[in-house]
Amino acid sequence: MENTHRPGTTHDVTNQAPPLADYNLFAADSALAESLERAGAGWHREALARDGARLGAAETLALADLANRHEPELFTHSPRGERIDALEFHPAWHRLLALLRAEGLHALPFSHPQPGAMAARSAGYFLHAQLESGSLCPMTMTFASIPVLQREPALFEALRERLYAREHDPRDLPWQQKSSMMIGMGMTEKQGGSDVRSNRTEARAAGVATGRGAEYRLTGHKWFFSAPQCDAHLVLARSADHDALSCFFVPRFAPDGSKNAVNVQRLKNKLGNRSNASSEVEFFDAYGLMIGEEGRGVATIIEMANYTRLDCVIGSAALMRAALVQAIHHARHRSAFGRLLAAQPLMQNVLADLALESEAATVLFMRLARAFEESEPASGAVSDAGAAVSGDVALQARAWRRIVTPAAKFWVCKRALAFTGEAMEVWGGNGYVEEGPMARFYREAPVNSIWEGSGNVMCLDVLRALEREADAAQALFLAWRREAQGHAVLEAALDRLSALLNGAPGTREANARHIAQQLVLIAQAMLLREGPAEVADAFIATRLDEHGADCGRVFGTLPARFDHGALVARAFPAL
Template structure:
């Protein structure tokens, strides 16, 4: 009886469901600057064309596969607190994944922190803002110490003797992941204002500052207290608030606190724990204890808020930049997916309902970018009194609105990816968790709305400057003209209200002001199809509450082509 032996298969034959199809390729190795039309146009519009070559280099870097992988690593292998060394010595150090150091080193090398201070000229703040946005678009956690190092310069310059020692180091484009050591030529800065009993009410702070000698501006103090939020605790120095005591002056004052003292000894800076945050995972935020810690007074005794507010105003703009950068990432990822995915027989991005959502998201992103760069231009060295008045009010208005729009914008973009968007393998889950920090950091909604009221009352020139700016677009769109009339009336009514009613009305008025500013800038600087759709979708009679409710007849293809 014979038998047969089957010939072996020449190659595997997996079932067809094991073959990956209809999934977009990774969105990598794309120049994030050159593909961002609104950003490129804004840089050119606001006198920063001289920075185009470097911004192009940054765009290629942050769009590379290696940089995006570093962003994933820095946020998945998160910072770890090491209170002691192996011999039991208290060191209070935070260990980061090397990817984090590579990212922040690149940001410093390209001047995302202090390039506008190092070489002040027309457009310098715009170029720095664009650089900051490009890095933040892909990895936002490192942006905290980058932002604070930029923002600390005006506060330091209020104390010239201290500024002479520290500002040159802040302007350096070198980065070392180690703590300050004698002879180190660079420095990153942090800030710590809030305490557990006060939060935004910093005047409730209980940290005590006792003079180590004569006391007063530029003198050493010993600080004792607990700070509830201290972000980026491995920075080289921090601005902190404390209640000054002594004959040289008392009250809530501002101090510069170094991690390492001039003789190389570690300052007392006890990290209690790292905050377990919703997002912003690559950036270590902490609680710290100060116990006779050495710090030098910056500015006048009892004027701490006025001194540190110089830093706060700069970081508020960076919150706007960070939110706008996040919107750009959200739009880019959603569009990439929709243009490379088929559903129900056609490309997802070509389906009318999806077109409306994507276009609406793109409009929100463009309006945020245009507004952010306009505010950055108002920060430049050539800003006159009118520009300074404008930025005082407009920064607070935009910070309130753009940062609050960020989380919902990220969610809607995430939904465009369907189930993929809800997984941590894709960047929009991380972005969704990241966006709320911009609305909370440096003043949450009520704090900012009340700051707008304060500016209107104490600095009436800011209202005049804001009104002038938004009305530059008058006559360009009928809906906007009517809205501008309403805003003028609302601002006038707000000024006549008592304090209680004014606070109850503040959010409504600030929202209306923000939309007036964004719509005005869109009319002046965006294509007609984009500006008309933006205004109809936000000010029109049939506007919806969600993204994707733009009116029939919107120029969807033109809007999406820009994105």
């Protein structure tokens, strides 16, 4: 038998999928583009197309791997023994932050308010979140801090230019000496976690003045302090004059230019989100400025949490999208048992089912973004038609924002875990190694479920919001009833939700996850009906039809009557 091997080789490398690179993330996403138009943000299409091409370039994609392989390092002291708590990042990290900042994803709806600005920003954030997750954290917190800081006119006027700036300034200097700045947050402590009312950090007045706008000195700790390199943090502490918590603006450097006494004890050794530094800190008489009303710290900072929860939904939807396109690309280039994976009926079923889940998550976060705008008519929000937001639209928008957002944060973030695992399996063993992106996507998936409130916290928040926003909930449910009229499956799904909500008060809390799940699935179904019928029909039949749906099922169990190949082609057209 003739020897076909070349000297020094044992085999030729064949049947391996090429890396997915040099494609346009925005141009390849029909669901996102259609949602952008529905949200009245079509004016941002060209910017997203330019950014989508940049993010899909091989050089840009490489930044994500570099930033996660070369994790940040903490240097607590200088060579002379001075306390510095400096963090060193790989240059790829700073390039990622520069890309995010250049697109205005830290401030766009506030720095350039106009109809559709929240949706435009959310779409851009979604594209960047497909690239790398860790760099999103400081941008999300900076973005979410702006509406809180805007309520402190004197402070915000001093910060405005640096908060809105579109260049990234990595220098470790007092914020007054920088061209741009980032804001973080410090809420949780060892003994409390999500129960921030158990916090023990104390704040005592630094002078005669007390209350809003006064200077304080903080002593205590934070168990999760993200991200310690930020130029300032919003921190919860208990003042001597009030039993309840207050909120404080705590800069990295004190007013005299010295390092503020916020000592980083260590960086967290995390499962994922490795490019970003999360830390434990202690306050040793640290300088802080009270913002908001004294004793109203939780209410002050909860607005920041509402925005960060939206970003958790977007981030998880982006992980789904990133994993989906990688899975489809791989299946189109990998053969097994004599034909391409993408041509095999069972694999098509899996990919089509993943595509449905991804599109449902996309349309949901884009609708939530629109609701953030519509629910605040005083801020100048207007409808797609350009008229002032009506009372009924604003009421429904408040329901989307206050009720559906925490439900979406629960459900979409939970689905991302199973989704990324399934997409990894499409790659087989190649997906399980760190050289490719699938392992990183999988490790990133749990963080959004945990951060800013775990699943149970979100579901209990849904119940509270349903009680506190009863008028808004009724407006939304009535609108859904009108839209579902004549559709037997949707009408039955709404009946089941109503039965859950009207059940015995003692059982409602135990059913909170079921309520949140049903709420989100109905919301996604209603939104998908605004797009192609084949997508909506397949989603409704497999998620809401009690005779055929099984929401806890594995992916890849779509009935044969749906065109699996067409669903996959819509999700990611062949390059």
